[in-house]
Amino acid sequence: MIMRATPLAFSLATLIAWILFLDILVDRAELFVAAIPLAVGLTSLVPARRMPRFELRQRISADRLSEGDRIVVSLTVSALDPIPMIEILTVLPALVELEAGHNRVVLAAEAGQEVGSSFQVACPARGRFDLGVIYIRLWDRSGLSVIEMRRATSRPISVYPAVARIRRVPQPVRTQFSIGNYVSPRLGEGIEPGEIRRFLPGDRTRHINWRASLRRGQLYVTQFHEERNADVVLLLDALSETGAAPHSTLDLSVRAAAGIANAYLARKDRVGFVEFGAFLRWIDPATGRRQSDVLAEGLLPAATHFSYVVPQLDRLPGRMLPRQALVIALTPLLDERFVTAVIDLMARGFDVIVLAISPIESTQRVLGRSPANDIACRLWEIEWREKADALRRRGLAILEWHPDMALEAALAPLARSRPRWAARR
């Protein structure tokens, strides 16, 4: 808490001194009379013996919201002593936008009175923000002195990435051992008919294929494929980023990761997450609604940090990257270290799909439209597509996603079918 005189007090003091000096110089009583109003004004500068007592309460309408949601912040001042003027400034984080009302208000309150104010903010970008930092100024009516203080209480809000609804996702080539929605190449209990073989003792009679048996003159049974789930690991490229929040390539990657994770979790698959940036951060694969919340929390702080260190996926625990897992790499294809890591994963036999998020639109949004920028971006797009094609030629499954198209449309080419032979290799 600081109490200080304001610039107005110094201005008045300067003017009084200057008037009295000129008064002596020109020897006229009028100048002395002219100084009287200023002196009367300056006499109001009497420091307060005690600061007015008050309570400030802040209420936030929601603390967990999705990108683009709005919240209302309410402030209430309960005055125990009369407060002539209280100026309250709620500090808004950079990615929180004021939408209605004011985050800086000037209020007055009598003793025992409650006054308040509220404003609405929009949260267009994911992240954790704190709205608890408030600056308070208590002014006296003369404006000659002010008491300043800062109140910092923790008022965190979490803005989760907006999740696009995806109905069809790329089919994993390999499945796991738990029951799920994919037709496994393994034969066993299931509803998807597979091969036909001769009846053996112990076979169930309801599996007898009567048509084949009548045609061949001996009993045949139909075998069924098991329905199994899959392990999916989302590999997020946090080595590079272009564009500005909330439209940067990393923001797009996080949104895509959240949507894909939810789609696979809805199919009873186990989903894990690896942030491949300056340091490795991961969430073990698991299934269920709780994992959806865990992944949303895990995706929230994803950010790029500069580092010369090349992260090594070998350092991940074995449970993190199961051998049968489908790895979906989300990358703008800007950093060669990430591309190398993905190629290495493919070479180690992992089923890898690369969702290449176009960095051109995000960059163009920051640069603005001009003929030179447009030409540069078109050339960059040609170069970027060539890089994606080069990776395709090396055997990687590449899906290109431009921000102006639906994520489901980008995933569609691999959502229908994937080569069954790949599952048997």
Add this chain to the structure above:
Amino acid sequence: MSRWWTALPLAVMAAVPIWTAPSAPIVAIEAVACLVCALGISRSMTGPATAGSVIAVIGYAVALWSAGPGIDVIGAALFGTALLFLLDLHEFARRFRGADIANEVLRAQTAYWLGRAASIAVAVAALAAGGFVLSLLVPGAGRAVVAGLGAVLAFAGALNAGIVRRPGDISPEA
């Protein structure tokens, strides 16, 4: 509150010296003062507004120096009040620029300013009357002693306000 309310005291501040001694140099000085003040008001800066007031005081001093021997107490009081309100209104608009000011605050502040204008009128009248009475009672040589005594009292008052009651001398409640 709009900062353009400061135009009213600004006009009074420029008009009083011109009315006291209408001449080209006074008009020029007051025009410069107005321009500097307007710069401060438009840019929300206290420095130029104070500088403009200082120039206006120079203009008023020049006007008084070139004017006749008669004493214009009302004009001087108006000039001083205009200076005070110019700085006060400008500072109020500057410090709350962009903030949402509650209507109660504006109402109470307007009442405070009107009360202060009244107290200034009373103070000027009382001091003018006191000065007139003293001039009748005190002989020529004693007036300097009275003036010196007043200066000492003013200095003591300033010390009391600025040093004895230090700004930090408040209870840390709430």
